[in-house]
Amino acid sequence: MRIDCPHCGSRDVQEFIYLRDAGPRRPDGMAATLAEMHVYLHERDNPAGRHRELWYHGSGCRAWLVVTRDTRTHAVFAVEALPASVESAST
Amino acid sequence: MRYSIFSLLRQSWAGHTGWTPAWRDAAPKSDYDVIIIGGGGHGLATAHYLASQHGITNVAVIEKGHVGSGNIGRNTTIIRSNYLLPGNTPFYELSLKLWEGLEQDINYNAMVSQRGVINLYHSDAQRDAYARRGNAMRIAGVDAELLGKEEVRAMLPFFNYDDARFPIQGGLLQRRGGSVRHDAVAWGYARAADRGGVDIVQNCEVTGLAIEAGRVVGVETTRGPIRARKVALAVAGNSSRLAAMAGLRLPIESHVLQAFVSEGVKPLIDTVVTFGAGHFYVSQSDKGGLVFGGDIDGYNSYAQRGNLPVIEDVMESAMALWPGLGRIRLLRHWGGIMDMSMDGSPIIDHTPIEGLYLNAGWCYGGFKATPGSGWCFAHLIATDKPHPVAAAYRLDRFATGRLIDEKGVGAQPNLQ
Numbered sequence: 427m428r429i430d431c432p433h434c435g436s437r438d439v440q441e442f443i444y445l446r447d448a449g450p451r452r453p454d455g456m457a458a459t460l461a462e463m464h465v466y467l468h469e470r471d472n473p474a475g476r477h478r479e480l481w482y483h484g485s486g487c488r489a490w491l492v493v494t495r496d497t498r499t500h501a502v503f504a505v506e507a508l509p510a511s512v513e514s515a516s517t
Numbered sequence: 518m519r520y521s522i523f524s525l526l527r528q529s530w531a532g533h534t535g536w537t538p539a540w541r542d543a544a545p546k547s548d549y550d551v552i553i554i555g556g557g558g559h560g561l562a563t564a565h566y567l568a569s570q571h572g573i574t575n576v577a578v579i580e581k582g583h584v585g586s587g588n589i590g591r592n593t594t595i596i597r598s599n600y601l602l603p604g605n606t607p608f609y610e611l612s613l614k615l616w617e618g619l620e621q622d623i624n625y626n627a628m629v630s631q632r633g634v635i636n637l638y639h640s641d642a643q644r645d646a647y648a649r650r651g652n653a654m655r656i657a658g659v660d661a662e663l664l665g666k667e668e669v670r671a672m673l674p675f676f677n678y679d680d681a682r683f684p685i686q687g688g689l690l691q692r693r694g695g696s697v698r699h700d701a702v703a704w705g706y707a708r709a710a711d712r713g714g715v716d717i718v719q720n721c722e723v724t725g726l727a728i729e730a731g732r733v734v735g736v737e738t739t740r741g742p743i744r745a746r747k748v749a750l751a752v753a754g755n756s757s758r759l760a761a762m763a764g765l766r767l768p769i770e771s772h773v774l775q776a777f778v779s780e781g782v783k784p785l786i787d788t789v790v791t792f793g794a795g796h797f798y799v800s801q802s803d804k805g806g807l808v809f810g811g812d813i814d815g816y817n818s819y820a821q822r823g824n825l826p827v828i829e830d831v832m833e834s835a836m837a838l839w840p841g842l843g844r845i846r847l848l849r850h851w852g853g854i855m856d857m858s859m860d861g862s863p864i865i866d867h868t869p870i871e872g873l874y875l876n877a878g879w880c881y882g883g884f885k886a887t888p889g890s891g892w893c894f895a896h897l898i899a900t901d902k903p904h905p906v907a908a909a910y911r912l913d914r915f916a917t918g919r920l921i922d923e924k925g926v927g928a929q930p931n932l933q
Contacts, residue, residue, distance in 0.1 A: 427824045440826040444816040444931060446770075461916065467928050468768035468859045468915040472757035474819040497771070497817045500824070 430505050433487040441485035447471065448478040448492045474498055480508070520624050539704055540584075540711035545718045545743050549577045551898055552736055552745040554723050554759060556580025558589035558699075558884065559876055560751035561706035561717075562891020563898070565623065568713030570892070571899035576715045577745075578707075579738060581722035585703030588754060591821075591853030592884035593776050593810040595789055595800065597634045597694035598659050601650045604909030604921040605862060606657040609882075611906050612889025613659075613693060619888060625705030627697050628803065633788040634694030635669065637676075637838075639683040643793055647689040654691070662690045673790065677840055683794035696789060696800055702887060726762045732871040733763070749874040749898050751890075754854035755819075756877035763870050768859040768915045769878055770930045773818035774810075775827055777850040779842075781805030790838075797834035806848060809835060813855060813881075815931035823852045855880055857930030862921035865893050866903070866912040874898055875912060880933060 427439040447470055453462040474497055481491045490508040495501065518524060518537055528535055551567060553560045556578045567573045580586075596616050598609035620627055638644045644663075651661035665687045670678060678685045707717055718740070725737035726748065735744040750759050760767050782805050791798040796812035811831035814823045828850065835842050858864065858878030863886065868875050876894045879886060893907035903910075909921055926932040 438826070439824060446929075447817075464916045465766075469766040470757070470768070470770050471761075471766065472770050472817065474755070474758055474771070477817055479817065495816075498819045500818065500820055 427500050427502070429481065429491070429493060429502060431483050431486055431489075431491065432505060432507050433489055434483065437483070437486055441483060442491075443482045443484050445480040445482060448480045476503070520626075539708040540717050543577070543716035543718050545577060545579070545721060545738070545740055546716065548744040549716075550575040550745065551747045551749060552576075552743060553578045553749045553751055554736065555587075555751035555753075556584045556707070556717060556719065557587045557751065557753075558585075558702055558706065558887040559753065559879075559890045559894065560749075561703060561710055562887050563749060563751055563876070563894045564710040564715040564717075564891075565706050565713060566891050566895035567899060568710060568715055569622075571895060573899055574714035576710075577743065578710065578715060578717045579721050579723060579736065579743070580717070580719050583719050584707045584717060585700055588853045588855075588883055589703045589887070590700050591776065591851060592699055593798070593800070593808050594696045594699045594802075594884065595634065595694070595798070596629075596697055596885040597691055597789075598885075599634065599636065599650065599654055599661065599689065599691045599694065600923060601653050602921055602923055603657075605923060606654060606659060607906040608889055608893070608910070609886065610657060610659050611892065612886050615888030615892060616697065617693070619702075619705070623705045623709035625701065625708060627701040627705050629695070629697050631693050631695040632800075633690055633692045634791070635664070635672070635688040635690045635788055636791045637669070637685050637688045637793040639686060639794045641686075644686055651689050660691055660693050662692070664688045664690050672788065673786065675841055676838055680837060683837060688790075694789060696802075698803075699884060706891070723759065723762075726759075726873070728763060728870055733873040747872045747874065747898055749876065749894065751876045751894065753856040753877055753879045753883055756856050756875070760868070760875070760877075763868065763873060765868060765870070767877065768928075770817050770857045771819055772813040772815070772855050772857045772930055773820055773823045773852040774813045774855050774881065775823040775831070775850055775852045777809040777811075777828070777831065778802070778848050779807040779809075779845045780848045782807070782845060792834050792838045795830070795834035795837065797831055797838065799835070799839070807842070807845065813857065813931060818852075819854055821852050821854055855883075857933065859915055859928040859930070860920040860922045861924055861926075861933040863890070863910050864912050865890065865897060865907045865910040867897070867901075868912065880930075
């Protein structure tokens with residue numbers, strides 16, 4: 427599996443670290459209820475098919491990326507830099 | 518037909534012409550008391566114990582492929598109960614006790630071999646952690662022995678004891694652990710459940726769950742709708758997909774875990790060994806192949822095959838532990854899809870849908886749990902109360918904070 431990093435070009439998957447589904451947004455820590463934090467932290471759609479997910483290019487540009495990938499075939503459809511408006515993925 | 522030395526002799530004299538199929542290839546009826554979705558180890562064990570322990574025989578096991586085509590045939594066949602936490606230890610010990618009596622119970626040779634499981638330690642801190650684990654096991658009535666370096670060397674002289682980075686200091690041994698012929702577990706449970714009156718329906722994929730007013734009333738399948746009063750999910754790897762049919766989101770990610778077999782060699786290692794400085798373990802099958810396991814690839818996958826970096830990582834760990842392995846060629850490898858739960862522990866519980874039961878989230882530990890999982894899931898389905906040793910495996914523990922985080926890494930499956 428190779429990931430086409432928008433900053434570095436096509437690189438082996440070994441250079442990257444997977445975090446999770448890119449969909450869930452962290453609720454505001456002070457205002458969030460326990461139920462909201464539970465849903466954010468634990469529950470997943472976990473689809474068989476197209477999946478948008480957060481990857482970290484740790485052995486390259488050290489940028490967070492949003493990779494769209496098929497979980498049934500490992501085919502990568504799209505790789506985008508993490509938009510600045512999205513929450514910090516390092517949490 | 519009951520298998521025994523007499524049935525074998527009778528068939529020998531008759532030229533082996535009288536053997537009957539081990540189970541009926543049943544067509545689905547229109548209505549059952551209980552439908553179990555998933556004809557793998559856990560589903561078939563559940564069906565067997567429903568029939569044999571609870572007298573519930575109007576049961577169907579619905580399998581999308583053929584019996585034993587999923588993770589029951591894709592694991593590395595290790596059994597053990599060397600767990601630390603109170604929520605886990607009694608459950609896995611019940612499972613190990615059921616393994617010990619399995620072949621007599623199901624009248625099937627599953628080749629249960631209690632050859633021992635040794636977890637190696639490589640530092641003082643790791644020794645202390647294993648001493649703690651061993652003590653926790655012994656308090657719970659499980660056998661555990663802490664071995665020093667020379668005791669391990671006497672059993673396994675060919676390891677790299679004086680590795681500069683990961684010297685072997687000793688190991689935690691559970692003598693009652695070992696390995697089992699995994700396909701025979703599926704076939705034996707299928708045969709036992711069938712003999713108990715259970716219908717095993719193969720090539721029947723569930724396409725939807727029929728739910729009326731918050732209560733499950735049956736399933737939609739590729740072989741037509743089937744009504745049932747209770748429906749039980751035992752589809753680890755695909756639990757999220759089935760649960761989504763009932764509108765549920767689970768605390769689970771599906772990940773691919775790879776395993777490996779070398780070419781067959783003469784008897785070389787007579788126990789199961791785990792490397793303490795990397796995720797690698799090894800045992801030898803009765804055919805002579807060395808069976809290795811490693812870590813999950815670390816990203817969501819339903820592909821049943823992994824990528825090369827993990828293969829390289831496992832082989833590097835193998836060479837660090839046992840340099841002589843470099844002369845042996847790898848014969849084949851494969852991947853299975855794990856339900857990685859958010860605390861590394863399984864779920865055996867009701868769901869918010871009445872009559873719908875969930876058995877999921879087995880992570881790395883599904884095979885060894887097969888009998889215990891079936892036993893406790895059957896108890897839950899039959900009595901509507903959790904079995905005492907599985908009472909901690911609640912679906913709502915993630916919301917209430919009662920996690921069973923054996924490794925202490927949090928809600929991050931690729932760190933478990």
